[in-house]
Amino acid sequence: MLLMSTKNYSNHMKRYKTIFSTFHTVYRLITTSGDVRNFATGICRLYKNAFGADSVTIVLKNVNSHGFLKMRLKDRRQFFKKGGISILTHAEREMLDHEKEAILENRLTYPFIFSDTLGAVCVRRSLNDFGFSELEKRWFLSLSEEISVALRIFNLYREEKRLMINYIKSLTKLLDQYVPTSYLHTKSIYKLIKAIGKEMSLSESETKSLEYASLLHDAGKIQLPSGILRKQTPLTDEEYKMIMKHPRKGVEMIKDLEILKPVIPIILHHHERYDGKGYPSKFKKDQIPLGSRILSLLDAFDAMYFGRPYRKRILMNDIEKELRLQMGKQFDPHIVEIFLKILKRKNIRKYLRSFL
Numbered sequence: 001m002l003l004m005s006t007k008n009y010s011n012h013m014k015r016y017k018t019i020f021s022t023f024h025t026v027y028r029l030i031t032t033s034g035d036v037r038n039f040a041t042g043i044c045r046l047y048k049n050a051f052g053a054d055s056v057t058i059v060l061k062n063v064n065s066h067g068f069l070k071m072r073l074k075d076r077r078q079f080f081k082k083g084g085i086s087i088l089t090h091a092e093r094e095m096l097d098h099e100k101e102a103i104l105e106n107r108l109t110y111p112f113i114f115s116d117t118l119g120a121v122c123v124r125r126s127l128n129d130f131g132f133s134e135l136e137k138r139w140f141l142s143l144s145e146e147i148s149v150a151l152r153i154f155n156l157y158r159e160e161k162r163l164m165i166n167y168i169k170s171l172t173k174l175l176d177q178y179v180p181t182s183y184l185h186t187k188s189i190y191k192l193i194k195a196i197g198k199e200m201s202l203s204e205s206e207t208k209s210l211e212y213a214s215l216l217h218d219a220g221k222i223q224l225p226s227g228i229l230r231k232q233t234p235l236t237d238e239e240y241k242m243i244m245k246h247p248r249k250g251v252e253m254i255k256d257l258e259i260l261k262p263v264i265p266i267i268l269h270h271h272e273r274y275d276g277k278g279y280p281s282k283f284k285k286d287q288i289p290l291g292s293r294i295l296s297l298l299d300a301f302d303a304m305y306f307g308r309p310y311r312k313r314i315l316m317n318d319i320e321k322e323l324r325l326q327m328g329k330q331f332d333p334h335i336v337e338i339f340l341k342i343l344k345r346k347n348i349r350k351y352l353r354s355f356l
């Protein structure tokens with residue numbers, strides 16, 4: 001029959017729609033899967049649903065540890081294993097060694113290769129069921145090809161993140177030795193960032209950016225003469241002008257790191273004041289990025305609560321008075337209100353006291 005029946009046509013359209021949404025899902029998985037296990041689970045489910053498979057097995061090489069991980073979905077059950085080569089069956093090892101796909105009636109396998117073997121997939125349908133159709137076989141090949149690329153991107157993304165975290169760690173260590181005064185008490189600051197983030201309904205990535213910014217906000221000071229930073233007597237106008245350059249210098253140091261892009265505005269404006277009398281841009285109120293408004297408050301709190309080499313610590317009651325006094329002047333009044341509420345919590349007070 002030359003013309004497709006209406007039912008067949010609508011089945012075909014449904015099939016094509018599924019194919020397109022599957023390709024879209026692969027890219028969503030790269031950006032939303034936090035770790036490789038989630039990524040592997042997402043890919044397994046994708047194959048299982050798309051091909052109505054009885055079982056899907058995915059084996060991936062772990063780029064950091066040189067080990068392997070295996071994810072298997074069978075019926076509604078899920079198996080996960082991580083370890084050395086011994087976790088793989090003979091058939092799974094062969095799947096990785098073969099450089100070509102195997103397209104059989106009820107079994108499809110494909111090695112994910114992108115300049116190197118990254119892993120492999122095996123999709124099975126029970127022998128009692130119909131075998132895979134020609135369309136499904138072709139679709140399997142192009143989907144698997146796309147997943148090879150996605151896997152490479154995912155690995156690169158993880159590698160960049162790992163490098164970036166190491167870079168931040170060594171930078172803050174160096175900063176701590178060079179400018180002890182600009183070091184914030186990381187653990188307590190993280191706790192306060194989490195509490196503020198929850199109270200203000202910040203997203204996970206906004207909270208993460210604030211954590212990075214709290215570590216790096218004064219990194220630009222590394223490029224200033226240490227004599228100025230350690231000076232105990234009041235600064236001259238000229239010296240103060242140099243200090244005011246540290247947010248821009250800090251941004252210069254991280255501007256090429258893709259993952260730190262959201263941190264840039266927070267660092268650049270962490271010395272702005274709510275009344276517009278800060279630097280470098282003399283921004284006022286909402287012109288100042290939210291992250292910078294939170295960070296400037298936490299920075300001031302840290303200096304008051306823990307003290308600095310040139311300044312004694314201040315008691316909590318006096319800190320609260322000072323913060324109230326600066327509402328609408330140095331700080332965003334709304335954020336001060338939220339912060340004071342958090343400081344009233346017993347568990348927070350106890351946690352902060354544990355660092356004294």
Ligand SMILES: [Fe+2]
Binds near residue numbers: 217218246270271
């Ligand atoms: Fe600063």
